[in-house]
Amino acid sequence: MHLTSIDLLFWAMSFIEDVVLLSVMVLRGRFRAFPIFTSLVALNIMRTIVLFVIRQHDARAAYFYTFWLLAVVDVGLQFGIVYELGSKIFRPLGEWAPDIKGRLLAWVIVSILSTSLLTLIPRPSSSFWMQGLILKGSFFSAALMSELFVGMIALSAVAGLSWSSHLAKIAIGLTLYSVGTLVLETVNTCLGLGGGGRIYEDLSRLRIAVYLGCVAYWIIALWRNAPPVRKMPDHVRQQASAISQAVKIRVETLRQSGEP
Amino acid sequence: MSPNLLFLSLACLLIAFILAVGIYYALRLRASTSTEWEALLGKLIAIDRNGVDAVALDAIEPSGQRRTDKLARELDPDEVWKLLGGLDGVKRLESNSRILVEMAAYLQRSYPEAAAVAEDLRLQAKELELHVGRLRMADEQGSIEFHIATYAQNAAVAYYLMEQRLQVLCRRANVQTFRPLQGTR
16 A cells, blocks of 8 residues: 555645635535535545545555445535536526426436446456446446536526526536546546556546646635626516516417417 | 447547537537627517518407407418518527527526526527427428418417517516517518
8 A cells, every 4th residue: 555755745635625625615605505515525524534544554454445435425425416506507496497307307317328338348457346346336427427517517508597606616627527537437447457556546646636626626716706696777677577478478379379 | 349449439439429518518608608688689680570460460459369350360371481481580580589598597697586587588488499499390391381370370479469568568667679579670
């Protein structure tokens, strides 16, 4: 379990950045709007501390199982964040938008099925069956997360649903991290743990570098205030009301004309 | 082809697809967020008012009541289609529907207090887009003559009524008249 100086540097930087991000979430009150995202940041801090303590005791088996157990929790929370963000975008009035519900569900099902099929194909080189499972599981979660985030972006653009400032910042960071991880996990899955696992370790470092960049982005973006809420000018309010009523009449007529 | 090579090829395709879709729609969202209300109003395409009026008044009274006299709905489908501007006219309606969706997004984004109005407008505009899209698809499939009678004239009636309603509302609210729905073409 040899750690190079760059591993220690990344470890320390991850810990510091996560603590700063958690402080921003708490001090700026963002945790109220994004509790699952805040939980993920807290989990990362806890994981760093726990794994560091285990490593000090040189307990390899404990380290392995703790690492992957917490990785599963991490992935669970990431899917929780997809729900957290999706429920804010696609429930503008507190209920799922009726024109979106079906398409969103279809996208989730198609993503799960296509990613599952893709994950069944490779035969990554590994010494134990569990290593192969871990490689495939990592690819599956990275691919599915990327598909879900991109699907949310596409569906919201098509439906004309906008994103609040901080929500957009969290989603951008997570999308970039997911797609970056997907690229790295694709290489990992193809190459497996051959070559003494050196390529795997190098790619893991690259993944941490991407994560550090995303956390730095979140610290700045979430510290800043969202653009101030404007009071709706009277003329915009009147025009919106007029358009809304006019379209209602037109839709009703078209609806009637389509009836048998 | 070995399983790993097949996997690599498919995974590369997936990554390319995710990047293309993500970038395209992210840019679309970004462009949408930088557009102001007045610009959106300006993007609405004018409708041929005379043509729409002629088609609408063939079926309804100027007051909006359905005509029940013997001369009601005497325009044949070809005339209706021609007066509405054919496929181009329908495309203009469809284009306006998309802009209405953008207007809803603008309201939702800029004025949280208007969330209910914005969602109402968005849902109506999406439904309108659906109906007009069906008419356009019928034309593409060569079956438009079977649908003009049911969709096109009613669309004109609806547009006419909408225009009347808007003018009253604009006068009452003392705001700039809603240009595209007045029809300047």
